[in-house]
Amino acid sequence: MNPKRIAAVLAAIALLAAACGRLNDDGPGGGEIPHPTGPNDLVVRIDVGGGFVPVEYALSALPGVSIYGDGRMIVPGPVIEIYPGPALPNLQVTHLSEEAIQAILSAARDAGLMDGDATYGYDCIADAPTTTFTVVAEGRTNVVSAYALGFDAGAGDCPGVDVEARAALATFQADLGDLRTLVPEGSIGQEEPYTAAQMRVFVLPYRGEPELPQQPVGWPLAGSLEAFGEPLDIVEEARCGVVGGRDLADLLPAASNANQLTPWTSGGTEYRLIFRPLLPDEHGC
Numbered sequence: 001m002n003p004k005r006i007a008a009v010l011a012a013i014a015l016l017a018a019a020c021g022r023l024n025d026d027g028p029g030g031g032e033i034p035h036p037t038g039p040n041d042l043v044v045r046i047d048v049g050g051g052f053v054p055v056e057y058a059l060s061a062l063p064g065v066s067i068y069g070d071g072r073m074i075v076p077g078p079v080i081e082i083y084p085g086p087a088l089p090n091l092q093v094t095h096l097s098e099e100a101i102q103a104i105l106s107a108a109r110d111a112g113l114m115d116g117d118a119t120y121g122y123d124c125i126a127d128a129p130t131t132t133f134t135v136v137a138e139g140r141t142n143v144v145s146a147y148a149l150g151f152d153a154g155a156g157d158c159p160g161v162d163v164e165a166r167a168a169l170a171t172f173q174a175d176l177g178d179l180r181t182l183v184p185e186g187s188i189g190q191e192e193p194y195t196a197a198q199m200r201v202f203v204l205p206y207r208g209e210p211e212l213p214q215q216p217v218g219w220p221l222a223g224s225l226e227a228f229g230e231p232l233d234i235v236e237e238a239r240c241g242v243v244g245g246r247d248l249a250d251l252l253p254a255a256s257n258a259n260q261l262t263p264w265t266s267g268g269t270e271y272r273l274i275f276r277p278l279l280p281d282e283h284g285c
Contacts, residue, residue, distance in 0.1 A: 032098070032102050033102060033105040033106065033109070033114075033137050033138060034137065034138055034139065035069065035101065035105060035136060035137040035138075036069040036136055037069040037070065038068075038069045038070070039068060039069065039070040039072070039280060040068065040069075040280040040281055041068060041069035041136070041281070042066065042067075042068060042069075042134065042136055042280075042281045043067045043068060043069055043101065043105075043135070043136050043137065044065065044066075044067040044104060044105070044108065044133075044134070044135055044136075044176075045063050045065060045066045045067070045132075045133070045134040046063060046064045046065045046131065046132070046133055046134075046173055046176060047063040047064065047131070047132045047134070048061075048064055048129050048130070048131050048132075049061055049129060049130060049132070050129050050130045051127055051128050051129035051130070052127035053129075055234065055235055056204070056274060059202050059235070059274050059276065060089065060202075060274050060275070060276050062076050062089060062091065062276070062277075062279075063279070064076065065176050066279050066280075066281075067096065067101065067104065068280055068281070071095045071096045071097065071098070071100075071101060072093055072094075072095060072096075072280070073093065073094050073095070073096050074091055074092070074093045074194050074279060074280075075091070075092055076089065076090065076091060076092070077090035077091060077092040077191075077193075078090065084212065084214075084259040084260040084261040084262075085259060085260050086256075086258075086259055086260070087255050087256075087258035087259055087260055087262060087273070087275055088252075088255050088256060088258075088275050088277075089275070089276070089277065090193075091193070091194040091196070091277055092191045092192065092193060092194060093191070093192060093193070093194035094188060094189045094190060094191045094192070095188075095189035096183070096187060096188060096189070097184075097186075097187040097188075099183065099184045099187045100179075100183035100184065100187035100188060103182055103183040103184065103187075104176070104179075104182065104183065105135070105137050107172055107175055107182060108133075108135045108137075108172060110168070110172075111168040111169055111171065111172035112144070112165060112168055112169075113133050113135045113142055113144055113169075113172065114135055114137055114138060114142055115142070116140075116142055117142060117143045117144065118144045118145075118165075119144075119145050119146075119147075120144075120145070120146040120147065120149075120161075120162050120165055120166055120169070121147050121160065121161070122146075122147045122148040122151070122152075122155060122158060122161055122166075123158065123159075123160065123161075124154070124155075124157075124158035124161075125147075125148040125151055125158075128147060128148035128151055129148070130145050130146065130147045130148075130149075131145065131146050131149040131150075131169070131173065132144070132145045133145070133146075133169065133172070133173075144169065146165075146166055146169050149166060149169060149170055149173070150170060152166055152167070152170065194277070196277035196278055196279070197244055197248075197278070197280075198242050198243065198244035198248065198277075198278040198283075199242065199243050199244070199248055199251070199275055199276065199277050199278060200240060200241075200242055200275070200276040200277075200278060200285055201228070201229070201240070201241055201242070201243055201251075201273055201274070201275060201276075202232065202235075202238060202239070202240050202273065202274040202275075202276065203225050203228050203229065203238060203239040203240070203241075203271050203272075203273060204235065204237070204238045204271065204272045204273075204274065205237050205238075205271065205272065206263045206264075206269075206270040206271050206272045207272065208261055208263060208270075208272075209261060212261060214259065214261045214262050214263055215262070216262070216263045216264070216265045216270060217254055217257075217258055217262055217263070217264055217265070218254075218264070218265050218266070219264050219265065219266040219271075220250050220251055220254050221243070221247050221250060221251060224266045224267045225239075225264065225266035225267070225269070225271045225273075226266065226267055226269065228241045229241020229242070229285065230285065232285070240285035241285065242278065242283075242284055242285060255273075255275055258273075260274075
């Protein structure tokens with residue numbers, strides 16, 4: 001072959017190799033971990049649920065951390081130490097930069113949360129909650145659950161327990177609880193109250209506490225609570241419906257002044273209401 005042609009071929013191969021190297025090492029985001037970017041697209045969530053808790057607590061429970069594609073991070077805010085507590089939960093939202101999201105996803109990958117679905121049991125403990133991690137990145141959704149995470153003092157003596165994997169999950173959970181030590185300085189915005197576009201409303205029979213009588217509040221929306229929403233199979237005589245738009249605007253003033261023991265009246269009957277704001281990726285009951 002002509003020496004000039006050989007040199008041209010070698011040069012083309014070198015350019016192709018360099019291009020491939022850039023694609024493999026950097027990718028479209030300069031080495032970043034790809035993830036959904038829509039405002040309602042979930043990227044990372046930690047949710048603790050189940051265990052031996054009252055059904056009312058399960059209905060009102062919210063994920064501990066939810067991070068979305070536009071950088072919003074929604075978490076439960078501080079709880080006022082009074083009883084009965086406010087009817088509406090306190091949710092806070094802050095904005096994370098892409099640098100912060102990348103740091104979180106990198107830590108999630110190190111914790112084994114981007115290796116596909118997994119379940120880590122712990123048969124030596126009963127009635128404990130399950131911590132579920134959801135990470136959406138690199139084109140797939142990874143769901144990893146660990147039963148009784150945080151109760152690992154004797155896990156090494158329990159057959160079948162993956163102590164190492166559970167420790168990695170616990171570390172990641174702790175890091176998200178102290179986020180400023182995990183992400184670059186200046187990559188977290190200020191917290192502010194989160195306003196949900198829709199709210200689940202659970203309707204239950206009223207069973208108040210005689211020693212703590214409460215002022216009744218009239219149901220402010222059209223239609224009776226007796227026929228509100230749809231029956232809820234997991235709780236006897238309970239119903240669930242979703243309120244949004246104008247109805248939510250009309251309901252919020254009354255709900256903001258109510259507490260968890262407030263009797264709501266409709267059609268001459270008193271009911272207990274549990275309010276559960278819907279997060280951006282959630283729909284329905």
